[in-house]
Amino acid sequence: MVGMGKSRLDYGTAATCAGGYRGVAEEIWAINKMGGVIFHDVMWRMDDLMKNRKLMYPEYLRWLKKHPCIVTSTAYPEEFPGSVEYPLEAVLQNIGVPYFNTTPAYALGYAIYLGIPKVHLYGMDYTYPEQSIAEAGRGCFEWLMGIAYARNIELLVGPNTSLLDTCIPMEQKFYGYNGSVTADVVDGKWKIQSTRDKPASSTEDVEK
Numbered sequence: 001m002v003g004m005g006k007s008r009l010d011y012g013t014a015a016t017c018a019g020g021y022r023g024v025a026e027e028i029w030a031i032n033k034m035g036g037v038i039f040h041d042v043m044w045r046m047d048d049l050m051k052n053r054k055l056m057y058p059e060y061l062r063w064l065k066k067h068p069c070i071v072t073s074t075a076y077p078e079e080f081p082g083s084v085e086y087p088l089e090a091v092l093q094n095i096g097v098p099y100f101n102t103t104p105a106y107a108l109g110y111a112i113y114l115g116i117p118k119v120h121l122y123g124m125d126y127t128y129p130e131q132s133i134a135e136a137g138r139g140c141f142e143w144l145m146g147i148a149y150a151r152n153i154e155l156l157v158g159p160n161t162s163l164l165d166t167c168i169p170m171e172q173k174f175y176g177y178n179g180s181v182t183a184d185v186v187d188g189k190w191k192i193q194s195t196r197d198k199p200a201s202s203t204e205d206v207e208k
Helices: 008-017 032-036 058-066 088-095 103-114 138-150 202-207
Strands: 029-031 042-044 070-072 083-085 118-121 154-157 179-186 189-196
Touching (some): 029 103, 042 103, 070 103, 088 103, 103 118, 138 154
Parallel strands (some): 070 083
């Protein structure tokens, strides 16, 4: 699944290292306008295809009309022959909570509904550590990621995404510890390595 956030660049790196896009995944899902940038099998645009149609870039509208598979909120086969209506009721029954506030959330919810064993996530960032901006939807998307993990769906994210604070150094991911704490999987189990600083005692504080 490739969205429009900055970590979409990690998808290009992964595909290059894998010898092509099929080396990354059997099926590529493009979110919104990424459908005009990368090769993909399915495009996801939950925004109504007819709403604000006159404001769309002419080239964007042209290839939307010719696209063979667009998953969206409402299908318009006369105008967009490739549009497929999202199975909202079925996915909702599977997920159990009516909480889908962005197109990527719908796509991930559908992947959970299908029981896809492994999903790669690129370009879903929402927050950018070097900028004072944030997009809505991160809470919903990470909540769905939690459901996927609970159902033993393997999720792989690009190293530069802000999802799960992946782009943050490991030693900054453990709140409250004095010093450096890191975690690695060893023989299938999480192992903690720590270089905790010993705080001064209250007596030492008084003496100083």
